[in-house]
Amino acid sequence: MLGFSDPWIAAGYLLCLLATALCVVYGAINWNNGDEPPPTDEDAKWAEEKERIDDSL
Amino acid sequence: MNVFVLAIVAVIYVTAIGYLGYLGYRRTHTSADYLVAGRQTHPFVMALSYGAAFISTSAIVGFGGAAAMYGMGILWLVFLNILMGIFVAFVVLGARTRRMGRRLQAQTFPELLGRRFQSRFLQGASALIIVVFMPLYAAAVLIGAARYLEATLMPGYFEVAVILFSLVIAVYVVVGGLKGVMYTDALQGSIMFIGMVIMLFYAYGHCGGVLEAHRQLEALPDEVRAEAALLLPRIRDAVPAEVDDAEAVDWFIAAMGRLESAPEGGDDPDELAPVAAKLAAQPELADAPALINRAVTMQFERDGWRGWARMPAPGSNQFYVLVTSIILGVGIGVIGQPQLAVRFMTVRSTRELNRAVLVGGVFILVMTAVAYIVGNLSNLWFVDETRGGLLSLAKADRNIDSIIPLFVKDALPSWFGVLFMLALLSAAVSTLSSQFHTIGAAIGRDFFEHGLGAGDGRRHTVLVTRVGIIVAILATVVLAFQLPAGIVATATAMFFGLCAAAFIPAYIGGLYWRRMNRAGALASVLTGFGASFLWIMFVQMPKGRLPALMANGLLGRPTVLPDPVLGIQWCWTESIVVALPVSAFAAVVVSLLTRPDPKDHIAHCFDGAAPRKGR
Numbered sequence: 001m002l003g004f005s006d007p008w009i010a011a012g013y014l015l016c017l018l019a020t021a022l023c024v025v026y027g028a029i030n031w032n033n034g035d036e037p038p039p040t041d042e043d044a045k046w047a048e049e050k051e052r053i054d055d056s057l
Numbered sequence: 058m059n060v061f062v063l064a065i066v067a068v069i070y071v072t073a074i075g076y077l078g079y080l081g082y083r084r085t086h087t088s089a090d091y092l093v094a095g096r097q098t099h100p101f102v103m104a105l106s107y108g109a110a111f112i113s114t115s116a117i118v119g120f121g122g123a124a125a126m127y128g129m130g131i132l133w134l135v136f137l138n139i140l141m142g143i144f145v146a147f148v149v150l151g152a153r154t155r156r157m158g159r160r161l162q163a164q165t166f167p168e169l170l171g172r173r174f175q176s177r178f179l180q181g182a183s184a185l186i187i188v189v190f191m192p193l194y195a196a197a198v199l200i201g202a203a204r205y206l207e208a209t210l211m212p213g214y215f216e217v218a219v220i221l222f223s224l225v226i227a228v229y230v231v232v233g234g235l236k237g238v239m240y241t242d243a244l245q246g247s248i249m250f251i252g253m254v255i256m257l258f259y260a261y262g263h264c265g266g267v268l269e270a271h272r273q274l275e276a277l278p279d280e281v282r283a284e285a286a287l288l289l290p291r292i293r294d295a296v297p298a299e300v301d302d303a304e305a306v307d308w309f310i311a312a313m314g315r316l317e318s319a320p321e322g323g324d325d326p327d328e329l330a331p332v333a334a335k336l337a338a339q340p341e342l343a344d345a346p347a348l349i350n351r352a353v354t355m356q357f358e359r360d361g362w363r364g365w366a367r368m369p370a371p372g373s374n375q376f377y378v379l380v381t382s383i384i385l386g387v388g389i390g391v392i393g394q395p396q397l398a399v400r401f402m403t404v405r406s407t408r409e410l411n412r413a414v415l416v417g418g419v420f421i422l423v424m425t426a427v428a429y430i431v432g433n434l435s436n437l438w439f440v441d442e443t444r445g446g447l448l449s450l451a452k453a454d455r456n457i458d459s460i461i462p463l464f465v466k467d468a469l470p471s472w473f474g475v476l477f478m479l480a481l482l483s484a485a486v487s488t489l490s491s492q493f494h495t496i497g498a499a500i501g502r503d504f505f506e507h508g509l510g511a512g513d514g515r516r517h518t519v520l521v522t523r524v525g526i527i528v529a530i531l532a533t534v535v536l537a538f539q540l541p542a543g544i545v546a547t548a549t550a551m552f553f554g555l556c557a558a559a560f561i562p563a564y565i566g567g568l569y570w571r572r573m574n575r576a577g578a579l580a581s582v583l584t585g586f587g588a589s590f591l592w593i594m595f596v597q598m599p600k601g602r603l604p605a606l607m608a609n610g611l612l613g614r615p616t617v618l619p620d621p622v623l624g625i626q627w628c629w630t631e632s633i634v635v636a637l638p639v640s641a642f643a644a645v646v647v648s649l650l651t652r653p654d655p656k657d658h659i660a661h662c663f664d665g666a667a668p669r670k671g672r
Contacts, residue, residue: 002267002268002271003267003268003269003270003271003272003275003366004129004271004275004366005275005366005367006366006367006368008130008367008368009128009129009130009132009366009367009368012129012130012132012133012135012136013129013132015132015133015136016132016135016136016139016422016426017422019136019139019140019144019418019422020139020418020419020421020422022140022144022418023139023143023144023414023415023417023418023419024415024418024419026144026148026411026414026415027411027412027413027414027415027416027418028415030408030411030412030414031411031412031415032408033407033408033411034152034406034407034408034409034410034411045162046158046159046162046164046402049162049164
């Protein structure tokens with residue numbers, strides 16, 4: 001298959017393509033799904049803290 | 058290389074990067090901007106920047122080169138990279154990491170573990186593991202970039218390339234790096250993406266198509282043997298009569314190798330004398346591509362290699378290295394990578410994660426699968442008589458890290474080679490600076506401030522962080538000089554395996570298992586790290602050949618487990634295979650045997666319930 005006589009190699013090659021297909025299909029179906037809450041106080045506090053650390057680095 | 062082309066492409070590239078960096082910087086001034094900017098960032102840009110940090114030079118240069126030796130079996134790593142590094146990481150772990158990270162106000166990976174399990178010791182200990190061992194991985198990336206620079210611009214000056222590149226990194230890190238790096242990362246990612254696609258077309262096109270290329274690859278070992286056999290009439294009289302004609306050429310090649318290591322003939326001067334005389338009479342034999350290539354495949358075969366289109370023989374040295382180090386070590390280890398896990402906390406929403414799965418899956422496929430396929434096909438490219446007739450490993454002077462750079466330089470149009478080089482090198486800069494950033498945060502915030510409970514005044518933390526980063530850069534440069542050639546893939550696998558055993562059970566358990574408690578997490582991180590460390594120091598022989606790091610010095614032998622136990626050759630097995638189960642076992646058993654963590658804390662972590670005051 002695919003020009004390979006070793007089934008393990010052909011399987012590896014195919015699984016790469018299948019795993020990518022899984023990601024593409026999942027991403028396409030859920031393109032607009034997933035929570036998107038407005039930034040909370042927690043988020044803002046988190047981001048401020050992150051900014052402070054980044055600056056100090 | 059044409060200096061004029063180089064200059065023009067470099068100027069255009071630097072201008073574009075500068076403009077994008079400015080754009081990103083202008084758009085993100087405050088933390089609120091930072092949060093909102095994410096909503097406007099196209100998921101394409103986000104996923105590409107994640108991918109550019111994930112892949113970097115070590116995957117393309119180091120593992121692409123390794124593929125030229127291990128063969129197409131390395132595609133199993135691509136499968137795991139996509140399945141674990143993208144699908145499982147984003148879909149299963151990403152959203153929870155993000156939610157829990159925000160609830161616990163965790164900024165770094167050690168901090169996430171430390172706060173989930175309410176242990177400053179755990180935070181400090183995890184940070185220390187990162188600080189001490191991350192330079193090994195950083196050195197792998199640095200070597201990959203320097204090899205590329207060496208092959209493209211300054212052949213033979215690897216050391217100069219390392220120093221030059223380190224100076225660029227040092228300046229970049231000291232100046233603070235560009236703030237809005239997402240756009241620049243995305244541009245680098247796009248250039249590399251297009252570059253890889255073009256490279257794939259070149260490589261397959263040169264061989265006459267996909268199926269034809271695979272068939273040629275499958276036939277190549279036999280061709281190498283047949284080409285060498287054509288030289289039989291010229292060398293037959295130097296080979297003892299009792300050696301069959303069929304084995305005579307291999308015998309002669311092995312004798313050449315023995316003469317090379319012992320010019321006087323070693324223990325067997327009589328047997329080797331005719332070979333030495335033959336080589337003196339026909340010096341061109343030593344440089345005959347047919348013999349050099351056969352010497353390469355003979356060396357592979359000794360380790361269990363069966364061709365580029367076949368898996369190595371089960372139980373052989375190559376089989377263990379390919380399956381346990383490269384495929385499992387890196388393929389599973391990616392989940393426990395602190396600098397990647399922390400990215401989920403910076404993502405704005407689960408929706409961005411979902412979208413990134415699509416882009417990331419395709420990106421990783423194209424970057425890694427193409428690098429590995431091209432690594433394999435580079436053998437067919439270089440073995441062509443018009444290009445010197447040598448297999449990739451011989452063409453690269455037996456240094457696998459030079460194979461991909463040589464191929465890019467040789468196969469692609471020169472203007473594109475320059476652009477590709479710049480993208481690859483600047484991706485290495487951003488990967489390295491994020492590695493040093495991770496080290497800096499680990500040493501300053503996690504270890505010094507929280508682990509030791511010191512440095513409440515910010516001045517001390519900043520100072521410790523800076524000194525830590527400088528020491529880490531120096532350690533990385535020293536390692537880059539000290540590590541043996543062709544080490545990029547091995548060093549990467551070692552670091553990934555170590556992180557996997559130390560962090561994965563505590564990380565996944567912390568996210569998904571309410572019963573997992575502080576004692577379980579501590580036991581898991583310490584046993585996982587301890588088991589990996591001891592394994593790497595005393596049992597595992599890197600690449601299946603080099604002595605285990607400390608066994609030789611302390612015990613005077615290459616490994617403490619030279620013989621198979623239970624049918625498994627442990628000294629060729631990567632630490633992750635042993636240490637990850639041990640660490641997971643410790644996590645489960647110790648958690649179940651000790652008291653659960655306080656209920657209100659668990660509720661806060663998992664459900665977002667407000668923690669009770671005075672906790």
